[in-house]
Amino acid sequence: MEAVPPRARVYVACVALGALLCLLPLPILRTPWWAVALLAVVYAGGEQLARRRFAGTFYPVLLAAAFLLPPAAAALVPLPGAVLARAEQRPEGLRRIWRAAQLTLAVWAAARVHWALGGRDAVVGSDFPYALVPAGAAVPVFCLVLTALDGGIRALAVGGPPAPSRQRGRGPVRRAWRGLFLRSLAPIGVHGLAGLMMAVLWRSPYGPVAALLVLLPMYVSWWVYAQSHQERAAHRATIRALVQAVDIKDGYTRGHSERVGQASMMIARELGMEDERVEVLRFAGILHDVGKLGVPTRLLRKDGPLTPEERRVIELHPEYGHEMVRGISFLGEARAAILHHHERLDGSGYPYGLMGSQIPECARVVAVADAFDAMTSTRSYRRARPVGAAVEELQRCAGAQFDPRMVAALVRALGRYGWHPAVTAEDESRVVPPAPPASERQEARR
Structure with a gap:
């Protein structure tokens, strides 16, 4: 953010002042300055590497300083790395001061707790398991200071004048x-x-060199995590590109894909599915209409009634979608959901007229989510139905069109969390006539 609210600037100044006060009682004569300098250099280098390669933060060195040094000396370790680190957003100077002050306070607090519990003697004497006790107390304090300060700056950095309502703080x-x-x-x-x-x-006969070797497995684990994170980011980019292409071609259902993904995820979680499968069901909901890219645009945007032949062409979109994502391995069973989300339990659906348990479970989840969002979304020819009315319609059709288990799961999830889909400006400004023409009602069922 370019403009930082004055209240946030005051908050940063207060935190920076508190950090300076932590540094004042520095025991100059008893401080091992070579250790402070070495840890500060290692932290600064590790912080640069972590932010550039892993988008993370290099905390092990800071916590080691809290376990090894007096509190005021340990609080010096993060300063060079925080001040020299590249700020991702402006104002850079203020952000560097904020980061330096925040880390200084967190390290100082952790070191105070660690030393108060006798952690220094336990570390020097390699006294296990007692050494875990002061360290186990210092780490939550370090985390608490960081998160408390982060929450404060987040709350104050939200621009705009203070709201008069008492509910603003809530x-x-x-x-x-x-x-x-x-x-x-x-x-x-x-x-x-x-x-x-x-x-x-560090305090053992092996010395600081052996201590620094601990960072090697940390680096390897971060590298593995970074690779996984980049892979997931590539997956999301692939899905986002496909969804944007569908939205551009068929603006009639813009935003529909994301909402179906959200509803599918709610059903999957209510059914107790594992997190990985929940993510796949979300992908399935988001991409369920990707096959519309293979349908002629003139049919998707046709104003008049569809001929039987035109309807058959549109009903090919699940097969088109399945072919489009066939080679995307990370989608897993989402590909089956894309193919079969228009099947019905009584066999009257398409493209293959599957019945009951022949329809994959993931497709039965997406079918309910798709129908629910279609009913609760405002379209160009009608207003959205209330959530309660949509639920009643799903329950009425359960057993014939929809899987009753999936409907019940959605009803439970709605009762637990409610339905809060993202509303775009286009949705809010759309003019809605009072009654839909019959031809457009027919088109809505495609």
């Missing part, structure tokens, strides 16, 4: 902290374990 401000600590604790805990190993080896 919205964006509360969401700024929600789940932040718990999401961060596990990865920082792994970094803390690596930092403790570094500290113990």
Whole structure:
């Protein structure tokens, strides 16, 4: 963000002042400056590498400093790396000051807790398992300080004048902290374990060189994670490109694909499917209409009624879609959902007229999600139905058109979480006539 609200600037200044106060009682004579300098250099280099290659943060060295050095000395370690790091957004200077102050406070707090619990003696004497106790207390404190400060800057960085309503603090401000600590604790805990190993080896006869070798397996694990992250990013880019192509060709259903993916994911989670399969079902919902790319645009945008021959052409879109994604291996069973999401339990669907359990489970999930969003979305010829009315229609058709198990799962998910699809400006501004022409009602069922 180019413009930082004044309240956020004041917040950064207060945090920076607190960080400076942490550095003041520095025990000059007793501080091993060579260790401070070495750890600071290693952190700065590791931070540059982590941000450039892995989009991560190099915490093990900071936690090792908290376990090895007096609090004020440990708080010096992150300063060079944070100040020299490249800021991804402007204003760069303010962001560097913020990062340096945040890390300084977090390291200082972790070191204070670690030393107060006798962690220094435990590390020097390699006293296991007691050394795990002060380290196990220091790591959550480190994480808590980081997430508390992060939540504060997120809440204050939301621009605009203060809202007069008392409910203002219950919205964006509360969401700024929600789940932040718990999401961060596990990865920082792994970094803390690596930092403790570094500290113990540092104080052992093997010395600092052996301690730095701990970073090698961390680097390898980060590299593996980065490769997986890049692969997932490529998957999302592939899907996004396909969906955008469909939306451009058939603006009538713009946004429909993402909402079907969301509803499919809700059903899959309610059914207790594993996370990997839930993700595949989301892909299936998003791509269920990709076969429309193979349908002539004049048919998708035709105003008048469709002839039987034209309807048969449109009903080929599941097969077109299946052919288009046949070679995309990461989609897995989503390919079957794309092919069979218009099948019906009573055998009256298409393209193959499958019945009951012959229809793949993933296709039965997407069929319910597709119909639900079609009914609850505003179209050019009619207003959206209320969620309750759409649910009643799904339940009425359960057993003949839809799988009752999938309908029940969607109903439970809606009762638990509600339905909050993204609404585009185009949807909000669309003019809706009071009644749909019969020809357009026919077209809507394609």
